[in-house]
Amino acid sequence: MGTLGFWRLAQADPEWIAAVDPDGTEHRAGDLLARANRLVHGLRDDLGLRPGDGFCGLVPNGADGLVLYLAALQAGWYYTPINWHLTGPEIAYIVADSEAKAFFVHPRFAAEGAKGAEAIEPRRRFVIGAEPAEGFRHADELTEGRPDTAPADRTAGATMHYTSGTTGRPKGVRRKLSGLDPDDGAELMTFLLGLFGITPGRPNAHLVTSPGYHTAVTQFGGTALHMGHTLVYMDKWDAEETLRLCERYRITNSHLVPTHFKRLLALPDETRNRYDLSSLKWMIHAAAPCPVPVKWAMFEWWGDCVYEYYAATEGGGTLATPEGWKAHPGTVGSAWPISELLIVDDNGDPVPTGTPGTIYMKMMGVAFEYKGDPAKTEANRLKDFFTVGDIGYLDEDGFLFLCDRKADMIISGGTNIYPAEIENELMVHPKVADVAVFGIPDEEWGEQIKAVVEPAEGVEPGDELAAELLASLEGRLARMKWPRSVDFIAEMPREPNGKLLKRKLRAPYWEGHDRAI
Numbered sequence: 001m002g003t004l005g006f007w008r009l010a011q012a013d014p015e016w017i018a019a020v021d022p023d024g025t026e027h028r029a030g031d032l033l034a035r036a037n038r039l040v041h042g043l044r045d046d047l048g049l050r051p052g053d054g055f056c057g058l059v060p061n062g063a064d065g066l067v068l069y070l071a072a073l074q075a076g077w078y079y080t081p082i083n084w085h086l087t088g089p090e091i092a093y094i095v096a097d098s099e100a101k102a103f104f105v106h107p108r109f110a111a112e113g114a115k116g117a118e119a120i121e122p123r124r125r126f127v128i129g130a131e132p133a134e135g136f137r138h139a140d141e142l143t144e145g146r147p148d149t150a151p152a153d154r155t156a157g158a159t160m161h162y163t164s165g166t167t168g169r170p171k172g173v174r175r176k177l178s179g180l181d182p183d184d185g186a187e188l189m190t191f192l193l194g195l196f197g198i199t200p201g202r203p204n205a206h207l208v209t210s211p212g213y214h215t216a217v218t219q220f221g222g223t224a225l226h227m228g229h230t231l232v233y234m235d236k237w238d239a240e241e242t243l244r245l246c247e248r249y250r251i252t253n254s255h256l257v258p259t260h261f262k263r264l265l266a267l268p269d270e271t272r273n274r275y276d277l278s279s280l281k282w283m284i285h286a287a288a289p290c291p292v293p294v295k296w297a298m299f300e301w302w303g304d305c306v307y308e309y310y311a312a313t314e315g316g317g318t319l320a321t322p323e324g325w326k327a328h329p330g331t332v333g334s335a336w337p338i339s340e341l342l343i344v345d346d347n348g349d350p351v352p353t354g355t356p357g358t359i360y361m362k363m364m365g366v367a368f369e370y371k372g373d374p375a376k377t378e379a380n381r382l383k384d385f386f387t388v389g390d391i392g393y394l395d396e397d398g399f400l401f402l403c404d405r406k407a408d409m410i411i412s413g414g415t416n417i418y419p420a421e422i423e424n425e426l427m428v429h430p431k432v433a434d435v436a437v438f439g440i441p442d443e444e445w446g447e448q449i450k451a452v453v454e455p456a457e458g459v460e461p462g463d464e465l466a467a468e469l470l471a472s473l474e475g476r477l478a479r480m481k482w483p484r485s486v487d488f489i490a491e492m493p494r495e496p497n498g499k500l501l502k503r504k505l506r507a508p509y510w511e512g513h514d515r516a517i
Helices: 006-012 028-048 065-075 087-099 107-119 182-189 215-226 239-248 260-264 291-302 322-327 372-378 419-427 463-471 502-510
Strands: 018-019 027-028 054-058 078-079 102-107 125-127 204-206 230-233 251-254 282-285 306-312 315-320 339-344 357-363 391-394 402-405 410-412 415-417 432-442 444-454 483-489
Touching: 006 018, 006 028, 006 065, 006 182, 006 215, 018 028, 018 291, 027 028, 054 065, 054 087, 054 107, 065 078, 065 182, 065 215, 087 107, 102 107, 102 260, 107 125, 182 215, 204 215, 204 239, 215 230, 239 260, 251 260, 260 282, 260 291, 260 432, 291 306, 291 322, 306 322, 315 322, 315 339, 315 357, 339 391, 402 419, 410 432, 410 444, 415 419, 419 432, 419 444, 432 502, 444 463, 463 483
Parallel strands: 018 230, 054 078, 054 102, 102 125, 204 230, 204 251, 251 282, 282 306, 444 483
Antiparallel strands: 018 027, 306 315, 339 357, 357 391, 391 402, 410 415, 432 444
């Protein structure tokens, strides 16, 4: 297996290029190790952080955030990366709720970061980088003159991510610290990528395509680093830039979302064929349903390197290998060796094979709680299984198929309709860049089906396009599932990890009506 865990790898080969910033700056492993060590010494000596404490970071993709992560994971601290699209009050809520003992902000996010910093005393606020920021200490104050050497009493820390809060305030998903030596903890973490057959060592490189405040991005990127892979960071996702970076750095693995696939496939053939993608081995995707034709098109282009999984911040999950998916098109895979799946009806009773129900999962040995919310923790549990509210079914071979989120299901005339099924059919139309389907009020039927479409570049929205899109469903989707109306939008509200903010789209249609949006 060879050496695993960043700290061991960095000591063995300090010259290894462990990370590449979006601007192309390369960072040697030995330098990152020294920075992380100095930060641990500084946080202990200056602010008195002890195991079990935590801190927050409002930082863009790159080495600065990676150093925060590496410091926490070897000092027994919780690191919470904060979504930089949040407003000041939302940031302040997470800083306060996480009981952060320090808050690091990049100058790029200083405006909202300063409002968020009101939740923490001034001596615990730090700005990273060259530019000063009013109301913040410079992070160099913590690290200046501190030793590069490994801190004493090292113990494994963890990340504590906040769920995106589609219902109510976001909650920190907190797991008990293992008490392990950080090197052993890092070695155990590599089990995740091992599920996909990913191998450690060089020459391997992982492309970070989405913001690091997402659980999967941190988990997959961090684990790739602990396997000795170079992390190549993107600042903002772009289809052709993805191909360029894959060729330039001989990328072997990455974490993507179906929206990325759709936009990559929309590139002209000439652009798609310009880049050498022969290094790709494990291109993993999740976060949203992937239309079957889109997935087939990616296999045709990239070959059998496209893997899929289903999981949540709370745990997981399933895995679909290329072979497994091709044998069961549309599946999100079968259970991980350390996981179990349970599909139940509204009474909590298991449903027969092929029958949709609420998906519950159990992951061996990694219980979690929603920080400060035992009621929510218990409400999402069934015995020792948990759910995030998705609906799906298992086929006779144990492969899971997603239908939709329970909250998004449309009930029209007493019939359950799953928007994801309709979205998948509309999404494959060449004139559609993005689509969302949801229920809106209807006096006769309770709810009627509404589609909101972001037209492809250069396509004129209007009645003619709406009619063409609906006509394309003929013979592919039962008429009862056809949208009754189509609206158009310039850009779909999505989080950078591909998660659709459907609540934002749906809310205006339900104003004055009684529905839990």
